[in-house]
Amino acid sequence: GDSVTQMEGPVTLSEEAFLTINCTYTATGYPSLFWYVQYPGEGLQLLLKATKADDKGSNKGFEATYRKETTSFHLEKGSVQVSDSAVYFCALSGGYQKVTFGTGTKLQVIP
Amino acid sequence: GAVVSQHPSWVICKSGTSVKIECRSLDFQATTMFWYRQFPKQSLMLMATSNEGSKATYEQGVEKDKFLINHASLTLSTLTVTSAHPEDSSFYICSAPRGRGPPFSTDTQYFGPGTRLTVL
Numbered sequence: 365g366d367s368v369t370q371m372e373g374p375v376t377l378s379e380e381a382f383l384t385i386n387c388t389y390t391a392t393g394y395p396s397l398f399w400y401v402q403y404p405g406e407g408l409q410l411l412l413k414a415t416k417a418d419d420k421g422s423n424k425g426f427e428a429t430y431r432k433e434t435t436s437f438h439l440e441k442g443s444v445q446v447s448d449s450a451v452y453f454c455a456l457s458g459g460y461q462k463v464t465f466g467t468g469t470k471l472q473v474i475p
Numbered sequence: 476g477a478v479v480s481q482h483p484s485w486v487i488c489k490s491g492t493s494v495k496i497e498c499r500s501l502d503f504q505a506t507t508m509f510w511y512r513q514f515p516k517q518s519l520m521l522m523a524t525s526n527e528g529s530k531a532t533y534e535q536g537v538e539k540d541k542f543l544i545n546h547a548s549l550t551l552s553t554l555t556v557t558s559a560h561p562e563d564s565s566f567y568i569c570s571a572p573r574g575r576g577p578p579f580s581t582d583t584q585y586f587g588p589g590t591r592l593t594v595l
Contacts, residue, residue: 368518372516400586402586405484405588406588407479407568407570407585407586407587407588407589408568408570408586409586410584453519462521463519463521463584464518465511465518465519466518467516467517467518468518
């Protein structure tokens with residue numbers, strides 16, 4: 365079945381550091397890929413998405429590129445801020461609304 | 476602001492009791508809602524699809540008599556964990572897609588903040 369593997373956290377970075385959170389997936393066919401973010405006390409929010417190979421999703425300075433050859437969708441940001449502290453979930457959808465999530469990676473950004 | 480709410484945000488109960496968790500869509504109607512469960516350091520796992528006016532659809536391996544789902548209105552779905560035991564302790568999250576479907580576009584799903592259940 366479908367699965368998503370992402371790096372364990374927590375990831376602790378200083379403000380303005382470069383961020384990478386790795387995500388790889390296993391799926392049949394051509395899934396859509398997503399990154400969700402969950403801020404403390406809030407629900408998961410869609411951060412960005414990519415629907416086909418080589419697509420780049422971007423939002424709020426975060427980027428991720430759909431790499432079919434390496435089955436990866438790594439999340440990157442050039443300069444993190446304290447306000448980026450949250451839990452980040454990589455996910456895929458093979459269709460018909462069923463979403464498969466990774467385990468989540470907690471990011472802590474310190475001033 | 477939040478468009479899907481859950482209540483309570485956390486609950487502690489004794490083994491053998493039942494616990495009800497509510498999921499509400501705040502400013503839109505949702506004929507379908509989804510219930511997920513997350514164990515520590517594990518993925519969110521889809522438990523069931525809640526359908527307004529009809530029976531819920533459960534994922535394989537989820538006990539329908541254990542996890543009762545009622546979708547009584549277009550803005551409310553409830554999950555009742557019956558005769559709870561410590562192994563039911565988990566984080567329960569609901570989501571509601573906005574717009575027409577099924578099928579629903581994944582990026583129109585709005586998630587609640589989750590409910591932490593601890594069974595003693």
